[in-house]
Amino acid sequence: xxxxxxxxxxxxxxxxxxxxxxxxxxxxxxxxxxxxxxxxxxxxxxxxxxxxxxxxxxxxxxxxxxxxxxxxxxxxxxxxxxxxxxxxxxxxxxxxxxxxxxxxxxxxxxxxxxxxxxxxxxxxxxxxxxxxxxxxxxxxxxxxxxxxxxxxxxxxxxxxxxxxxxxxxxxxxxxxxxxxxxxxxxxxxxxxxxxxxxxxxxxxxxxxxxxxxxxxxxx
Amino acid sequence: xxxxxxxxxxxxxxxxxxxxxxxxxxxxxxxxxxxxxxxxxxxxxxxxxxxxxxxxxxxxxxxxxxxxxxxxxxxxxxxxxxxxxxxxxxxxxxxxxxxxxxxxxxxxxxxxxxxxxxxxxxxxxxxxxxxxxxxxxxxxxxxxxxxxxxxxxxxxxxxxxxxxxxxxxxxxxxxxxxxxxxxxxxxxxxxxxxxxxxxxxxxxxxxxxxxxxxxxxxxxxxxxxxxxxxxxxxxxxxxxxxxxxxxxxxxxxxxxxxxxxxxxxxxxxxxxxxxxxxxxxxxxxxxxxxxxxxxxxxxxxxxxxxxxxxxxxxxxxxxxxxxxxxxxxxxxxxxxxxxxxxxxxxxxxxxxxxxxxxxxxxxxxxxxxxxxxxxxxxxxxxxxxxxxxxxxxxxxxxxxxxxxxxxxxx
Ligand SMILES: Nc1ncnc2c1ncn2[C@@H]1O[C@H](COP(=O)(O)OP(=O)(O)OP(=O)(O)O)[C@@H](O)[C@H]1O
Ligand SMILES: [Mg+2]
Numbered sequence: 001x002x003x004x005x006x007x008x009x010x011x012x013x014x015x016x017x018x019x020x021x022x023x024x025x026x027x028x029x030x031x032x033x034x035x036x037x038x039x040x041x042x043x044x045x046x047x048x049x050x051x052x053x054x055x056x057x058x059x060x061x062x063x064x065x066x067x068x069x070x071x072x073x074x075x076x077x078x079x080x081x082x083x084x085x086x087x088x089x090x091x092x093x094x095x096x097x098x099x100x101x102x103x104x105x106x107x108x109x110x111x112x113x114x115x116x117x118x119x120x121x122x123x124x125x126x127x128x129x130x131x132x133x134x135x136x137x138x139x140x141x142x143x144x145x146x147x148x149x150x151x152x153x154x155x156x157x158x159x160x161x162x163x164x165x166x167x168x169x170x171x172x173x174x175x176x177x178x179x180x181x182x183x184x185x186x187x188x189x190x191x192x193x194x195x196x197x198x199x200x201x202x203x204x205x206x207x208x209x210x211x212x213x214x215x216x217x218x219x
Numbered sequence: 220x221x222x223x224x225x226x227x228x229x230x231x232x233x234x235x236x237x238x239x240x241x242x243x244x245x246x247x248x249x250x251x252x253x254x255x256x257x258x259x260x261x262x263x264x265x266x267x268x269x270x271x272x273x274x275x276x277x278x279x280x281x282x283x284x285x286x287x288x289x290x291x292x293x294x295x296x297x298x299x300x301x302x303x304x305x306x307x308x309x310x311x312x313x314x315x316x317x318x319x320x321x322x323x324x325x326x327x328x329x330x331x332x333x334x335x336x337x338x339x340x341x342x343x344x345x346x347x348x349x350x351x352x353x354x355x356x357x358x359x360x361x362x363x364x365x366x367x368x369x370x371x372x373x374x375x376x377x378x379x380x381x382x383x384x385x386x387x388x389x390x391x392x393x394x395x396x397x398x399x400x401x402x403x404x405x406x407x408x409x410x411x412x413x414x415x416x417x418x419x420x421x422x423x424x425x426x427x428x429x430x431x432x433x434x435x436x437x438x439x440x441x442x443x444x445x446x447x448x449x450x451x452x453x454x455x456x457x458x459x460x461x462x463x464x465x466x467x468x469x470x471x472x473x474x475x476x477x478x479x480x481x482x483x484x485x486x487x488x489x490x491x492x493x494x495x496x497x498x499x500x501x502x503x504x505x506x507x508x509x510x511x512x513x514x515x516x517x518x519x520x521x522x523x524x525x526x527x528x529x530x531x532x533x534x535x536x537x538x539x540x541x542x543x544x545x546x547x548x549x550x551x552x553x554x555x556x557x558x559x560x561x562x563x564x565x566x567x568x569x570x571x572x573x574x575x576x577x578x579x580x581x582x583x584x585x586x587x588x589x590x591x592x593x594x595x596x597x598x599x600x601x602x603x604x605x606x607x608x609x610x611x612x613x614x615x616x617x618x619x620x621x622x623x624x625x626x627x628x629x
Contacts, residue, residue: 120371124432126333127442128385129360138387142375216375218416 007181007190015197017172021095021163022201026156028099033106033155036062038136040111048122048132065104070162073101074169094163094171102159109151113144146217153209157202164198174198275345277440277472278307278330283339285325285496299325301496302339307489309439312466312473314487314504316480316519321493323476327442330474331363332356344439361389364433364471368445370425372417378428379404379413385435403431407461423454430461434471441465443475447482455479459486480520484508484580492516509585510548510620526576526586533624536573542593543607544573548620551583559588559614566610569593589624 036058042048043055068076074097078088085093117140125139141148167175174194182191285300299322307313317323328334329341332348341348343359351359364385372381379400386396404410407427417425426446433441443462447455463486465471477483483490484504491501492515500507500516511517527546528536536544549555563570575588594606614621 118369118371120367120369121373123333124365124367124371124373125384125388127331127360127363127365128388128432128436129357130388131357134388138384139373139375143373145375218418 010181011177011193014172014174014177014194017091017176018160018163018174018198018201021091021098021166021171021173022156022159024095025098025102025159025163026152029102029155029159030106030152032099032103034110036103036107037110037114038140040107041114041140042132042136048135062104062107065101066108070098070101071165071168073097074166089170091172094166094169094173098159098162098166101162102155105155105158106152109155110148113147113151114140116147117143146213149209149213149216153206153213156205156209160198160202160205276306276342277309277311277344278305278313278474279340279342280305280326280329281340281342283329283336283341285322285329285334286337299496300329300336303493303496303498304339305491305498305501307472307474310466310470310472311488312462312475312486314483314490315474315476315493316483316490317478317493318519319478322496323478323493324444326493327365327444327474327476330440330442331360331365333360361385361436362438362440364430364436364438364441366426366429366433366441366443366446368448370417370422370429370449372425372428372432374417377414377416378409378420381417381428382431382435385432389436391436399435400431403435406434406464407431421454422450423457426450426454426458427461430458430465434465434469437469438471440472440474443473443477445477446475448477448479455482456485462486480508492519494519505551505581505583505585508580509551509583526578526588528574528589528624532574536589536591540571540573540591542569542571542591544589544591544624545611546575546587546589546622546624547614548622549577549584549586549588550619551585556588558617559619562613562617563590563592563610566606566613567595568606568610 040055040058040062043051043058045052045055065073074081074094077097077100081088081093081096085096087093121139121143122135125135130139163171163173164175164178167173167177167179170176174197178191178194181187182194280303283300283303284298287297287299289296303322303326305313315323315326325334329336329348330343332341332351335349343363346359348356348359373384376384382400382403383396386399391399400413401410404413407430409424409427409431412420412424417428420428429446430441441462446462447458450458459482462473462475466473473486475482475486487504489502490504490507491498492507492511492513493499494515499513500511507516508520511520533544547559560570570590570592572588573591575586577584577586577588579585592607592610611621611623
C-alpha cells in the first residue's frame with residue numbers, strides 16, 4: 001500500500017492515458033464505424049443504395065478483420081502504424097490500432113441496429129420524396145438510436161478491455177500500470193486497485209449508455 | 220375470357236378502349252372541383268394545371284406489367300401485375316379491390332414511382348414516370364401522399380415531427396412548416412396531441428397522423444394502401460370520413476386499395492377489380508358491384524355483399540329444398556319483386572326465397588335473391604321442369620339476370 005501511495009501520480013497518469021486511448025478510439029472508430037455500418041446497410045441488395053460489388057467487398061473486409069484478436073491485429077498492422085504514427089510502440093500507436101479495430105466492430109453493430117428498423121418507415125420516407133442519403137441520416141439513425149447507443153456501449157467496454165491488453169505493448173494506461181507496477185513487482189494490491197478502477201470505468205460507461213438508450217427508446 | 224371488361228355506357232358512343240370518362244352517376248356535384256377547395260390546395264391546383272393538358276387523367280396506367288425476378292436460383296419470376304390499364308380522374312376516389320397477393324400494393328407503388336414497371340407506362344398528370352430521372356420522380360412523390368396499413372410513423376419523432384417530415388424534405392421553412400403542421404393536425408383533430416409520440420396513440424389516431432403527414436405537402440393525389448385494414452369498424456369509418464373530407468374539401472384525388480369491400484363501397488366513386496395481377500373489371504362502383512360481368516369479379520364482390528350462398532350453404536339448402544335453385548340479381552327498377560312474383564305465378568311455378576340479401580350502394584339497391592322453384596307437378600316431372608324453364612326464359616327476356624345454381628357434384 002505504501003508502494004501504491006508513492007506511485008499515486010503514476011496511477012493518476014495511467015487513468016488519464018486510459019481515458020485518452022479509449023475516448024479517442026471511440027470517437028475516431030465510432031465515426032469511421034458508423035460510416036462503414038451505414039455503407040454496409042445501404043449497399044445490401046434491395047436497400048437504398050444497393051450495390052452488390054460494394055456490399056460484398058465491405059462485407060468480406062469486415063468479416064476478415066473483426067474476429068482477429070486485438071493483440072494479434074496490433075502486431076499484424078505494424079507497418080501501417082509505423083507509416084501513420086511514426087512508431088509502433090507507445091500510446092499513440094495503440095490508439096491508432098484500437099481506433100481501426102473499434103471501427104470494424106462498430107460497423108457490424110451499426111449495420112445490425114439499422115436492420116431492425118421497420119422497412120415501412122423507410123417506405124414512408126421514400127414516398128415523401130426523400131433522398132437515400134437523407135433517409136440514412138434523418139430517418140434510419142434516429143429510428144435505430146436506442147440499439148445503436150447500446151451497441152456503442154458494448155464496444156466501449158470492449159475498447160477498455162483492449163486498451164488494457166495494449167499495456168503489454170507499451171501503450172500507456174491502466175493495463176500497463178498494472179503490469180509494470182503491479183504484477184512485475186508482485187505488488188498485488190496495485191493489481192487489485194487497477195482492476196477495481198477498470199471495473200468502475202466499465203460500470204460507469206455501461207450506466208451512462210443504458211441511461212442514454214432508455215431516453216432514446218423512451219422506456 | 221380473362222381480359223378486362225370495360226363498361227361502355229350507351230350514352231357515350233365516343234368512348235373507346237380502356238379510356239374511361241369520369242361519369243359518376245349520383246355523385247356529380249359532390250366533388251365541386253375548385254370552389255370547394257380551401258386555400259390549402261390552391262398551390263397544388265395551379266401546379267397541376269401547368270405542363271399537363273387539363274383533360275389528362277390524373278393517373279393513367281397503360282398496359283403495365285410488373286415482374287419480380289426469381290428470388291433464389293430455384294425460384295421462378297413472379298408477375299405481380301399483368302397488362303394493367305386504368306385511368307383515375309382528377310378529384311375522384313378510385314378504389315382497387317382484390318384478394319391478398321392480387322398485386323394491389325405493387326399497383327400503388329408504381330403510381331408514385333417507388334416501383335418501376337417491367338413493361339408499359341405510368342402517367343401522372345400527363346407526365347410519364349419511367350421517362351423521368353430518379354431526382355424528378357422524387358419531386359413527383361412530393362406531390363403524392365401515401366398512407367399505409369401499418370401507419371409507418373416515425374417512432375423517433377413526435378406527432379408534429381411526423382407531419383413536419385415531408386415539409387422538411389420539401390425544404391419548407393420553419394415558420395411556414397409550423398403553421399402547416401398546426402393546420403393539418405387541426406384538420407385531423409389531433410392538435411392537442413402534437414407533442415406526443417406515436418406509441419401513445421391508438422390505431423385510429425396513428426392513421427390520422429399518417430393522413431396529416433401524407434397531406435402535408437398539399438399533394439393533389441393520395442394513395443391509400445389498406446389504410447383501414449388494421450382498424451376496427453368504428454375507427455375505420457372515422458378514418459374514411461377523414462379521407463372523404465380530404466377529397467371533398469381539399470379536392471385531393473384518392474386511390475384507395477383494399478381487400479375490404481365495404482370500405483370501397485362506402486367511399487369509392489369508381490372501382491377496378493384486380494385478380495391475379497389483372498384488372499378483370501372496372502367502372503362505376505354501382506355498375507361493377509351491382510352487376511359484375513366476369514366470374515372473377517362476381518366471386519370477389521359476392522363475398523362482400525354476402526348475398527349469394529356459398530357452395531357449402533348451397534349443399535345444405537339442397538337437403539331441404541329438392542326443387543331447382545336459381546339466383547336472381549336484384550335490379551334497380553320499380554316494383555322489381557312484384558314483377559318477379561307475377562312471372563312465377565303466371566307460369567304456375569312456386570317460388571320460395573331460400574337465401575339472399577339486398578343492400579344499398581350509392582343510394583341504389585343491390586343484392587340477389589336465391590329461389591327454390593317448383594313446377595306444377597313437382598320438381599322432377601317433365602311438365603314441372605318445362606314450366607320452370609319457361610319462367611326463367613321469361614325473366615331473362617325481361618332483362619333479369621338469372622343464374623341457375625350448379626347441381627351437386629358426384
Ligand atoms: N419486392 C418484391 N419481390 C418479389 N415479389 C414481390 C415483391 N413485391 C410483391 N411481390 C409479389 O407480388 C405479388 C403481389 O404482391 P402485392 O404486395 O402487390 O399484393 P397485394 O394485393 O398488395 O396483397 P396484400 O393484400 O396481401 O397486401 C405477390 O405474390 C408478392 O409476393
Ligand atoms: Mg398489399
